[in-house]
Amino acid sequence: MSRAGLRFWSAVLAFAVFMVDVLTPLEGAVAVLYVVAILLAARTNRRNDIIIAAAGCIVLTVSAYLTSHDLHEIASPALRALVSLAAIGVTTLLVLQNHAATTRLAAQARLLNLSHDMIFVRDRGGVITFWNKTAEQTYGWSTEEALGQLADKLLRTSYPDRREAIEASLLDSGRWEGRVEQRTKAGAVLTVDARWALQHDHLGKPVGVLETHTDVTDRVAAHNALVQSEQRYRRMFDASRIGVVEEDWSGLRTALDALPSRGADLRDYLARHPDFVRHARGLARIIDVNPALQKMAGASSSAAFIENVDKLLGENDRSFLDALVAFAQGERFHEGETELVRLDGGKVPVLFTITFSPRSDDDHDVLVFVVDITERKQAHDALLAAQAELAHAARVATLGELSASIAHEVNQPLAAIVTSGEAGLRWLRRDVPDLKEVATTIGHVVAQGRRASEIVTRIRTFLKKAPAQQDVLQIGEIIAEATALVARELAKDDVALIVETARDLPPVRGDRIQLQQVLVNLLVNAGQAMSGRPGSRTITLRAGTVDGETLAITVQDSGPGIQPDDLPRLFDPFFTTKDGGMGMGLAICRTTVEAHGGRLSVASTPGSGATFHLTLPYSQEHALP
Template sequence: MPRAEGPTAMSRGRFARFISAGAAFALAAAVFAFDTFSGYESAIAVLYALVLVLGAVAGGRLFVLAAAIVCGSLAIVSFLATHVGAIDAGNTGRLLVALVAIALTAALLLSRLSLHQTRSALADSEQNLRIMADTVPQILWQALPDGRIVYLSRRWTQMTGAPIADGLAADGLAFLDWFHPEERSTAIEQWTELIREGEPFEFYRRLRVADGSYRWLQLSASPLRAETGEIVKWAGVATDIDEEMRAQLAVRATNQTLEARVAERTAELARSERRYRSAFEQSHVAMLELDITGVAEALADARVAGNGDGTGYLMAHPEEFDRCVGALRMLDANRAAVQLFGARDREALLARKGRLMRSRTREDIDRYYALVERRETIEAEAELPVMDGRVVKVLFGVSQIAAPDGRCHALVGMVDVTARDRAQELLLAAQEELARANRAATLGALSASIAHELNQPIGAVMMDAQTAARWLERDPPDLGSAKRALARVAGNAERASGILRRTREQLVKGRRAVAPLDLGEVVRSAVALVDRELKGGRTQAEVRVAPGLPPVEADRIELQQVILNLVVNAVQAMCDTPVGERVVTIDVAGGERGVTVEIEDRGSGIDPEHINRLFDAFFTTKPGGMGIGLQICRATIESFGGTLDVRNNETAGATFSFTLPAHDGGDVR
């Protein structure tokens, strides 16, 4: 940039111009006076050219032009004043010479001043261009037609920390050494190829900067051509795009990662689909995929028609329920399902019309609502009419699954349990028959044993009683002998009682397999054994076991018998309870005394007059009952160190509870 002039320099410049202007005026006046009044016949007016030179120094172009006009005018005035009436060719020639000299001098001075101003303007323009080139945030450069760099802007030094001369070294190709080592060879090849093609270009490379790191640059260039089309030079710019390039590379890497993940996920989904299809086809469980969208819509309409009670509406209008389940469409079936339905092939099964299940209870309708509303998975047993006319009993589970089209689909798994249930019925019948035979044999043996054991004390009681009677019939009665006979009666009666007590203890405390047990597991297994009684009584069993319970020490079989007896009693106690309310709740929890099992029913409860006698031998509230079941249950629990109690519930039903002490250690069975 030009250096600003100070006040002193400006003052000196103005003073010099003032002196030059004064000298010009003085010289002009002197020439005019000499030319007019001296009478000297010569081209004195030529000296006006000096006035123009001084005017050029004083005022520039305008001053020179004005001075030329004034000086020419003065020369003419002086000529006219001195040669009026005596104008000849010589005088006129001298005037013309003076005027031509003034005009030529003015023209030369004006031309020189214009050239000076042009050069100053060019210098200012060049300086401004250089300032702009050094100010812009890009590296500006110029190159020869063969690609050798001959100019770099100051931004080169600011960015690389190297002098411009270093970038122009090596015959104009040293700048290539600043590219990243991994890209240097390809950069040289690409640079040479682009220069050879002679077309505008741009490419991207990493350049080493002042701190030793590398930043991405965008190098763009265009050729400058002569009128003949030949390239005169190249002009280009290098722009720092490191942030943008890194962002693009990050986005590109992210896209590649996402694409890889999508490809991996797609492959995983394909593998999952193959696994699902293989499991679906190869499974021995009959499986169906159903479209239940129409069922869901029909159930919603039924709920509206029933003012919120869709179940009640469908129970009152069975034809509407048939319409609901008739909207079900079968989408797919595996080979086991084709075999279960007795169909010719998959297509024949998928074309099957009609209801899947023939049951139409309130529980069935509630299950459909639970399925379409995603409240729960349906698990139940049902009778299934198959295509060859048979009716098979199946255990099925239905779950709603996601559908890609937004529809409502369900997956159904079914197991044919007809043979199992038949075998179970035969087994239960055999078990009942065996139990009756065992009871008969046991009662027979027990009766014989008791008769044998009690024969002697009972005979002694009879003899002593008769003897006491004879002693009392004497006159006077022999009271002492009678008392001794009656004492023997009491002793023999006590002995008979002991025989009965020992027999009961033998029944309860006979051969046992006492071991530490998980009481929660024992309860669950016992409830599973009475599944038939629960279904026969249309009763649900809810087992709740607290976590982290300690083991108890007992005989597993006897403990199961106690739980079985109490659960069966609870089922029988609810024979008059509405079906939907028949629930046996079994809670297993810990406490200070050990582990407690509470079996709660929702029946009519126990008469308060009988509750204290409920565990007495031979006391029963059942028609035809023997009255020994609860007494044996209590004796069994007490033999393990526990207690068995009963209480009526506040609302309905009764609760039997027993507590067994926790086992100190050992393996749990």
């Protein structure tokens, strides 16, 4: 019934009681029936309705008494009226108290409905007596559908332990917490964190259970996915044939932030302060290593590595400095090549890639991937040995082509020696020997003999088959030696050689004979390209600097140039444009230059000659202060 209906019927009942009290000769306390009207008004749950109904009943009771009796004597009607008023008053007070209690309970229920958790109350038999709004929304059953149902049957609850054991724990401590699985009305399975609280009556007897459920389905799914991801990562970490090192560089970050240098100046600062680099190596802590790296380093377990990277790097290792600069500059990756020091002292050549976390993330997560390139190094060494053999053969072939020039070079000092010797004999055969002139001619003989010896030494050095050397070289000296070897050959073909060398060129590091062979091959090829052509034949060799770290040499001829179709294959082994050529000269030249850290390229316009560009890095001794 609506509130308006309750008010109406409460008023009708009160008026009916008034009429009976006034019009009938009944001697009983008919006014007591006003209590029913007050109780009927209380069903509206409005405090004002209760007060108005009570006030109205009091007015009607007093009016009925005054209408039916006079006030001169107090008799039994007055007592019945007082009893009726007392009943109305007591009933009103009780109804108001009940209304206040009901209001408090309703407020508490509204608070429970505002909760983000599912909350319901069940009695000792498991029957649901309260079901909040979140439970309606999450599980799908309305309050009307849930009330009176067995909670376990409705939700098809799956417990982590026996139901009896959980109930015993609840009775023992008054509370229970655990993770359970429940099904919604639609059949979806939810994982919830359940918290139970035992309710007692005023005698301390258990009468019900308040259950609060927090939906953790997504959290559990995310946790399971994370666990699976970590397990998958661990399987890959352990099963990978590539060595993996997990490191903590947070201490390094702090040390780098405290340095006075930043950005481009950092490398120079670190190069001038090797003590800081050594200290930094000790700050890069190793957290874990996989079995592949353990095998690579000759360790039986990862326990040998839970220290720092200093144990894995050689004393003169420079790769850590480069990695330190990359880390300080915020790069995400850094690659390099170094030697890993085994626990038994042996060294393993490796390639490595370091993956850094972004600056905003945790610097604990630094991964180093290491690949053993021992077999590749061995194959590379074998290739270099084969290349050295081919280079030696090419030098022999080159000197074979230059045999006429060599003979002319040697014959010149020999002829001078013979001429000087004959002149000396003539000065001695005079009647009065001219000893001063004899001494002069003997000095000429010694000088020419030394010149011949130098020519032979230079040729033998060029022919010598020896391991590659890494010496600090002056490029001007190498150019002078190479041009001396080919000068006669070029002169025979009327080729003019112009050498333009900048002053004070920085030194380079490399093998003198190999670099000399590169220049000889380029000069000989240029001369042969112009052989038999009419007009002027000129080779221009220039040496200078490109930037602060690179030396550049160009060999430019005035020959016919190189055909566009031949340019892409010019440096391929066994490709040649000459009749009877081996096709190895330029291939060896490029490999040799690249082994020295440089580049060799060619540019040509048919009919306008060809230009070979050779670049070499300065030696490290020159680059570092």
